[in-house]
Amino acid sequence: MRPHWIIDGEVYCEQCAPADVEGDLNSNETDTPQNCCQCSRLCEYCLTEGGVRYVLETLVDALADGIDTGIIDEPGDYYHGSRQVEILVDWAKDLRDYSLNKTQQFIVDTFLTEATKP
Numbered sequence: 515m516r517p518h519w520i521i522d523g524e525v526y527c528e529q530c531a532p533a534d535v536e537g538d539l540n541s542n543e544t545d546t547p548q549n550c551c552q553c554s555r556l557c558e559y560c561l562t563e564g565g566v567r568y569v570l571e572t573l574v575d576a577l578a579d580g581i582d583t584g585i586i587d588e589p590g591d592y593y594h595g596s597r598q599v600e601i602l603v604d605w606a607k608d609l610r611d612y613s614l615n616k617t618q619q620f621i622v623d624t625f626l627t628e629a630t631k632p
C-alpha cells in the first residue's frame with residue numbers, strides 16, 4: 515500500500531494526487547479503509563477501533579449476501595478486470611495486521627476462504 519493525501523475530503527493515491535499538492539501526507543487513523551477516489555487503489559492507512567469493526571461488519575454482510583464475483587469494468591481503475599470482491603479481499607488482508615480476537619480472526623479467515631475460491 516502507498517501513502518496518500520486527503521484533498522477536500524477525498525482520498526488520492528500518490529499517482530493521482532495533483533502535482534502541486536501541498537501539505538502533509540495523511541497519517542491519521544481513519545474509520546474506513548482508504549481507497550483512492552480516482553483509481554480505487556488501496557492506500558496506506560491505519561484503522562481506528564471503529565474502523566476495524568466497520569470492515570468486519572462489511573465482511574460479514576458480504577458473506578451473508580454472497581460473494582460478488584461481478585467483473586469491474588472501469589478502464590484506468592486499479593481493479594479493472596478484477597472481481598468486485600477483490601476490493602474487500604484487500605481490506606480483509608490488511609486486517610491481519612491488527613490484533614484481532616478469535617471471533618474477528620474467524621470472520622477474516624472465513625471471508626478470505628470464501629472470497630478466494632476459484
Ligand SMILES: [Zn+2]
Pocket residue numbers: 526527528529530531550551552553554555
Ligand atoms: Zn489513484
